[in-house]
Amino acid sequence: MKATIYHNPMCGTSRKTLEILRNEGLDVTVVEYLKAPPSRAELLRLYDRAGMTPREGLRAKESLAHELGxxxxxxxxxxxxxxxxxxxxLIQRPLVETEKGAKLCRPQDEVRDIL
Known part of the structure; x- marks a missing residue:
């Protein structure tokens, strides 16, 4: 099975999620979204597939989110x-997509729902 993870290597939850994907033997495409952010259309598609809103995908604890109101x-x-x-x-991570769906994987074990 293939998976795509929108990943921040500085985030422990993101690293643990990536480790789960690799340990499960998936063919993983890693997108470091801070270097190569998804387009607006792609992000909306992922959120729709995950059954979530952009507000739910916001890193609300990020100081910039507060600064911008x-x-x-x-x-x-x-x-x-x-x-x-x-x-x-401001994009919450890690966001993972497989053929079974898309999911914001916080905590990391949430990824198992789409494996």
């Missing part, structure tokens, strides 16, 4: 996506 109730998904496109650090 993205946690405020009136902020739209479009505004959150605009911020993610400008600042990929």
């Amino acid at each position: 993205l946690s405020e109730p009136g902020v739209t998904d479009e505004q959150i996506l605009d911020a993610m496109m400008q600042h990929p650090i």
Whole structure:
């Protein structure tokens, strides 16, 4: 089975998720999303496939999210996506896609749901 992980090597959860994928013998494509961020359309496709909203995919604890006011109730998904496109650090990770679906894998064992 193939998997794609939107990965930040500085994130422990992302590293552990990647380790699970490799230990399960998957053919893994690693996308370091801070260096090669997904397009807006790709991110929306992944969120739709994962059954989540851009707000749920926001790294709300990131200080930049607070600075930009993205946690405020009136902020739209479009505004959150605009911020993610400008600042990929705001994209929560790791986001994994397999033929069985897509999932935000926090904690890392969540990835097993799509293996």
